[in-house]
Amino acid sequence: MGKGELPTGTEYAGRVPVPPARPFLDTFRANLKETFFPDDPLRQFRHQPAPRKIVLGLKYFLTILEWAPKYTFSFFKADLIAGITIASLAIPQGISYAKLANLPPILGLYSSFVPPLVYAMMGSSRDLAVGTVAVASLLIASMLSKEVSPTQQPSLYLHVAFTATFFAGLFQAALGFLRLGFIVDFLSHATIVGFMAGAATVVSLQQLKGMLGLQHFTTATDLVSVMKSVFSQVHQWRWETAVLGFCFLFFLLLTRFFSKRKPRFFWVSAAAPLTSVILGSLLVYLTHAENHGVQVIGHLKKGLNPLSATSLTFMPSYIMVAFKTGIITGIIALAEGIAVGRSFAMFKNYHIDGNKEMIAFGTMNIVGSLTSCYLTTGPFSRSAVNYNAGCKTAMSNVVMALAVMITLLFLTPLFYYTPLVVLSAIIIAAMLGLIDYEAAMHLWHVDKVDFCICLGAYLGVVFGSVEIGLVIAVSISILRVLLFIARPRTTVLGRIPNSMAYRRVDQYSTAQSVPGVLILHIDAPIYFANAGYLRERISRWIDEETESSKGEETGLHYLILDLGAVGSIDTSGISMIEEVKKIIERIDIKLVLANPGSEVMKKLDSSKVLEAIGHEWIFLTVADAVAACDFALHKCKPDNSSREDAV
Numbered sequence: 001m002g003k004g005e006l007p008t009g010t011e012y013a014g015r016v017p018v019p020p021a022r023p024f025l026d027t028f029r030a031n032l033k034e035t036f037f038p039d040d041p042l043r044q045f046r047h048q049p050a051p052r053k054i055v056l057g058l059k060y061f062l063t064i065l066e067w068a069p070k071y072t073f074s075f076f077k078a079d080l081i082a083g084i085t086i087a088s089l090a091i092p093q094g095i096s097y098a099k100l101a102n103l104p105p106i107l108g109l110y111s112s113f114v115p116p117l118v119y120a121m122m123g124s125s126r127d128l129a130v131g132t133v134a135v136a137s138l139l140i141a142s143m144l145s146k147e148v149s150p151t152q153q154p155s156l157y158l159h160v161a162f163t164a165t166f167f168a169g170l171f172q173a174a175l176g177f178l179r180l181g182f183i184v185d186f187l188s189h190a191t192i193v194g195f196m197a198g199a200a201t202v203v204s205l206q207q208l209k210g211m212l213g214l215q216h217f218t219t220a221t222d223l224v225s226v227m228k229s230v231f232s233q234v235h236q237w238r239w240e241t242a243v244l245g246f247c248f249l250f251f252l253l254l255t256r257f258f259s260k261r262k263p264r265f266f267w268v269s270a271a272a273p274l275t276s277v278i279l280g281s282l283l284v285y286l287t288h289a290e291n292h293g294v295q296v297i298g299h300l301k302k303g304l305n306p307l308s309a310t311s312l313t314f315m316p317s318y319i320m321v322a323f324k325t326g327i328i329t330g331i332i333a334l335a336e337g338i339a340v341g342r343s344f345a346m347f348k349n350y351h352i353d354g355n356k357e358m359i360a361f362g363t364m365n366i367v368g369s370l371t372s373c374y375l376t377t378g379p380f381s382r383s384a385v386n387y388n389a390g391c392k393t394a395m396s397n398v399v400m401a402l403a404v405m406i407t408l409l410f411l412t413p414l415f416y417y418t419p420l421v422v423l424s425a426i427i428i429a430a431m432l433g434l435i436d437y438e439a440a441m442h443l444w445h446v447d448k449v450d451f452c453i454c455l456g457a458y459l460g461v462v463f464g465s466v467e468i469g470l471v472i473a474v475s476i477s478i479l480r481v482l483l484f485i486a487r488p489r490t491t492v493l494g495r496i497p498n499s500m501a502y503r504r505v506d507q508y509s510t511a512q513s514v515p516g517v518l519i520l521h522i523d524a525p526i527y528f529a530n531a532g533y534l535r536e537r538i539s540r541w542i543d544e545e546t547e548s549s550k551g552e553e554t555g556l557h558y559l560i561l562d563l564g565a566v567g568s569i570d571t572s573g574i575s576m577i578e579e580v581k582k583i584i585e586r587i588d589i590k591l592v593l594a595n596p597g598s599e600v601m602k603k604l605d606s607s608k609v610l611e612a613i614g615h616e617w618i619f620l621t622v623a624d625a626v627a628a629c630d631f632a633l634h635k636c637k638p639d640n641s642s643r644e645d646a647v
Helices: 024-036 050-061 064-070 073-100 106-110 114-122 134-144 154-177 181-186 189-206 208-212 223-231 239-261 263-287 316-348 354-369 380-388 395-415 420-432 437-446 448-463 466-486 528-548 571-586 598-606 609-613 622-634
Strands: 490-495 502-504 517-522 558-562 590-594
Touching: 050 064, 050 354, 064 114, 073 106, 073 134, 073 263, 073 380, 073 395, 073 420, 106 395, 114 354, 114 395, 134 154, 134 189, 134 316, 134 420, 134 466, 154 316, 154 354, 189 208, 189 223, 189 316, 189 420, 189 437, 189 448, 189 466, 208 223, 208 239, 208 420, 223 448, 239 263, 239 420, 263 380, 263 395, 263 420, 316 354, 316 380, 316 466, 437 448, 448 466, 466 528, 490 528, 502 622, 517 528, 517 622, 528 558, 528 571, 558 571, 558 622, 571 590, 571 598, 571 609, 590 622, 598 609
Parallel strands: 517 558, 558 590
Antiparallel strands: 490 502, 490 517
């Protein structure tokens, strides 16, 4: 029996059958469902009467209908404490972040009233505390200021900001409805770490205007422009403002350090911003510091959110900047909000639906844009306080919104004397918590490429702009994915002694090569992008193996391709396998396939490549393939006839 022949008995029964053919539409429908509906959201609606389907549909979009019937008084007590606690943080942060976005401070309070109520009805997270965030505020300021001046055209700037928020909400809701949440996954963990750290650095540098009491400051966000603006106005620095600002910054950082050391006193750090506002306002009021160069907020209008539906502007000259700002800030807000929500859900062992969260975020931003609010999401700092305060449900957001409502109706005059430098100190203290150098060092030790992505995002934001940093980070991430697809790994497998296991010889020092057999593992799907590379790489492996086996009794006779990791293959990949077969047959080497998947088998069968290779040379496992090759080798004719005759 020649080396290309195998016995017809049951000794090598571990062969791979070709799966039955399925209609194209069934296959297409299954792939579409797996891509966009992997969680099968309609399964609960099947086999239900129409009234029940309506109730389930309402519960899907209004999650408050799920938890409200089971709500208890003990839950309310916990949510009441948590809501009041996060309100004490939301009020000063809201005012601060609105100033950061070059918007009227009152909008920060408006944005902490309506959106949390919407999220409480629709959101699936129990711990997320909704409000404005510094990064989105900075993005709005940096992107809109290029087209509209917030000082010379304040009304138009406000209208464009509302329009950008509307587009952000529309985009977020569309992603949820169309099940396109995987787009947000292009913002990897490394990207977010670098981007957030860079944005925090830039935001902190921007606050030097308030800390030093400067009247005029650059609108650019890069480090060089900010430093140039600061040191070109040394003669205008106000020591009174600087002393006041750094004292409050020290107080805020001290309370945070204390709360970290003593977690049960988390409320000390949470209450510190509002305490700073109160103390700063009293100090200015008693000393009349506003007459000595200390800038204050001034008058804040009393009353609830006015409608802003008529303020949206769709003028051709401004709609593109509003659209671009909305899309970018919407993606950033989604990435932060969903990441924060999933983190706390993991701690409490429950699940949040990413697509439902997108719909909730989108709806609250659409409603917010119509009620004088700007972009909101679930910030980490506020959500962490909510979690540590012992919240049980999203009712804590309702309590926070009611506390903000009371502030809007009765307490806004009390903020007249709040010094801007205190707001700057609050922002800097919050931003320093976003610079996660420990996560960056962890990336360096674990994955150097991820660290480069993180560093690229950070440097892009700090030395370029927020948009440049984001583009750099996402581009590097996508490039890494493309390189993985275009240059998949091919590794040589060897047998682990005293076992039937075959593992990488570069990882397992005990793995032994099989005489006369080269086993290659392909580590990715085979597409047009990598077919040429794989053909060349396989040829090089064969050349190296042939060179190393010179002078040995048994030369190279079989090439086994382990296709266990090849989930799919296209026509270019099929052509590559066919070319490899022809190339190696010229030097009398037999091609053997191990562990091909159903999609690979169907396409190989349809293209007649399977028939050319031979069904008898397709095996379930590498061990079966090696056993068959070994059997065929030992049954070869023992004479010295040419290899062609042996075949």
